[in-house]
Amino acid sequence: MSHPATYDANTETFDALVLQPRGELVVVDFWGEGCPNCEVYAAAEPALLSELEGARMRVVKVNAYQDEELARRFGLFGIPTFLLFRDGKLLGKMSQYYGREYWLGVIREHLPPAA
Secondary structure, three states: OOOEEEOOOOOOOOHHHHHOOOOOOOEEEEOOEEEEEEHHHHHHHHHHHHHOOOOOOEEEEEEEOOOHHHHHHHHOOOOOOOEEEEOOEEEEEEEEEEHHHHHHHHHHHOOOOOO
């Protein structure tokens, strides 16, 4: 088993990394340099993903300051914001990082059933 894969995306790679995958949860992490809550999440991310070992999911990171077009496309008002996709469909949105239990709970609620 392995931790969920993590990718960096921009306007050119977003659709291939987020909308095209099938059968897995795609968590899009919109973040930005100098964002205190983004830094808190980034520090917690390795431990969070280790708890999801073997989950059918991937994390796609988008720097909202460098790719404002994607931030506008999804109507973001602040960062960090996490968008949850499966099979190309937007399932939900989490604005801000409210801690380990909340984040893991929302992610687990949207994971696809085990194969």
